[in-house]
Amino acid sequence: MTETVVRVTDLHKSFGSNHVLRGIDLEVARGDVVCIIGPSGSGKSTLLRCVNLLEVPTRGTVVVGDHEMTDPDVDIDAARRSTGMVFQQFNLFAHLSVLANLTIAQRRVLGRSRDEAEKVARHNLERVGLAGRENAMPRQLSGGQQQRVAIARALSMDPSVMLFDEPTSSLDPELVGDVLDVMRGLARDGMTMLVVTHEIQFAREVADRVLFIDGGVIVEGGVPAAVIGNPQQERTRTFLARVLHGTAEV
Amino acid sequence: MVFTALGFLLALALGLVLALMRLSSVGVYRVVAGAYVEFFRGLPALLVVIAIGFGIPLAFGTILDRTLSITLALGMVGSAYIAETIRAGIQAVPPGQVEAARSLGMSPARTMVFIVIPQAFRIVLPPLTNELILLTKDSSLAFLLGTTLDQQELAQFGRAALNEVRSLTPILVVGLCYLIITIPLSYLARRLERRFGSAGMPKGAEV
Ligand SMILES: Nc1ncnc2c1ncn2[C@@H]1O[C@H](COP(=O)(O)OP(=O)(O)OP(=O)(O)O)[C@@H](O)[C@H]1O
Numbered sequence A: 001m002t003e004t005v006v007r008v009t010d011l012h013k014s015f016g017s018n019h020v021l022r023g024i025d026l027e028v029a030r031g032d033v034v035c036i037i038g039p040s041g042s043g044k045s046t047l048l049r050c051v052n053l054l055e056v057p058t059r060g061t062v063v064v065g066d067h068e069m070t071d072p073d074v075d076i077d078a079a080r081r082s083t084g085m086v087f088q089q090f091n092l093f094a095h096l097s098v099l100a101n102l103t104i105a106q107r108r109v110l111g112r113s114r115d116e117a118e119k120v121a122r123h124n125l126e127r128v129g130l131a132g133r134e135n136a137m138p139r140q141l142s143g144g145q146q147q148r149v150a151i152a153r154a155l156s157m158d159p160s161v162m163l164f165d166e167p168t169s170s171l172d173p174e175l176v177g178d179v180l181d182v183m184r185g186l187a188r189d190g191m192t193m194l195v196v197t198h199e200i201q202f203a204r205e206v207a208d209r210v211l212f213i214d215g216g217v218i219v220e221g222g223v224p225a226a227v228i229g230n231p232q233q234e235r236t237r238t239f240l241a242r243v244l245h246g247t248a249e250v
Numbered sequence B: 001m002v003f004t005a006l007g008f009l010l011a012l013a014l015g016l017v018l019a020l021m022r023l024s025s026v027g028v029y030r031v032v033a034g035a036y037v038e039f040f041r042g043l044p045a046l047l048v049v050i051a052i053g054f055g056i057p058l059a060f061g062t063i064l065d066r067t068l069s070i071t072l073a074l075g076m077v078g079s080a081y082i083a084e085t086i087r088a089g090i091q092a093v094p095p096g097q098v099e100a101a102r103s104l105g106m107s108p109a110r111t112m113v114f115i116v117i118p119q120a121f122r123i124v125l126p127p128l129t130n131e132l133i134l135l136t137k138d139s140s141l142a143f144l145l146g147t148t149l150d151q152q153e154l155a156q157f158g159r160a161a162l163n164e165v166r167s168l169t170p171i172l173v174v175g176l177c178y179l180i181i182t183i184p185l186s187y188l189a190r191r192l193e194r195r196f197g198s199a200g201m202p203k204g205a206e207v
């Protein structure tokens, strides 16, 4: 079972003269969890945002499922449906209830009926442990609850891969666990996931593969036991030493 | 007041269209809407009321119904202000909202209609009530067009003017003077706005 869901080839991205991604090659197989770690500013978010074309790559190709995202003639809205994105800042639609957050794209994009969309929404709210909060507004929820709603919202579109960009980085420490638990559950259910995270423990425990990115290239990649447990590159060792010894800014 | 209500509704609808045009990725839309806004924002409502009550009879030889003239004048002036208010409101919607919508596969147009505009209206509600008050004051200019048929002074001017074309010149001159003052002012305002870093268009929100 080695069907590839995400294939990134020779990906480059520049912002003006700032050459952020310098040739990334990456494959994610169906059901795999790939964690991306690396220092701040190394291009982790940019890489993730290139996968669903929120950023347009300067060079290289990105294929998700049957869609070549980087094909100039691609129907980008259709192609994006195969990816679900979870942002650091949650980005729940502030003017909509929890239920409406989960149903609006199902109805307006997938054309599902209200009944069907609500059924899917309730199922996914249950998966993230928030059954019964359908009518809450986003601002009435804690950060951890908002992030779990955001996960349920992305899941409701039946994506073939979930993209997470530091989903716990803006949460109070006591709320991080709930979100990570939900993500563990998704991994167990066989969801394909590409996760940018600073939670080294989570990566060690859940990831099938860990990639360490620095300076816009993948410095080192492999199973967690290798990359985290026994890093070969000096840069990886330095980074891990800093993160694991709790220095706040990495 | 009927004029105010009708004029405001017209101004709101026209203002939304103009705001979307100003934020459009199509250059022609931006230029046309920009010119419209500069023009009507620069003119006193009084002049527009006069121009419609006076100029239209001149140009087309017909006198517009009074309610219609006032509604039109107020709508045209109001829409210029409201367009700027709504544009600012749209730009104040956090870019993350647009990114979330796009990442769910919503098109730019759907994102605008279902995510950005509803939030923008919440943001601009206070300044919008302000525009309503201004418009209410401007609607007092309706007296220029009289309240009964006998009192349609301006309309009579208009009728008289049909025979004496020269008398429109002073209005044109006054209007031009106003624009000469106000257009540089709004350029200055825009430069200041840029200087102090007002929010840009949320990424991917162009229609
Ligand atoms: N929209 C943008 N315009 C210009 N430069 C950008 C943009 N987005 C990111 N960059 C630049 O690209 C570089 C990499 O940013 P990126 O957000 O991908 O880093 P990151 O690895 O996610 O860091 P962090 O851990 O802080 O989130 C940075 O130098 C950043 O300033």
Ligand SMILES: [Mg+2]
Pocket (backbone or CB within 6 Å): A044, A045, A046, A165, A166
């Ligand atoms: Mg980042």
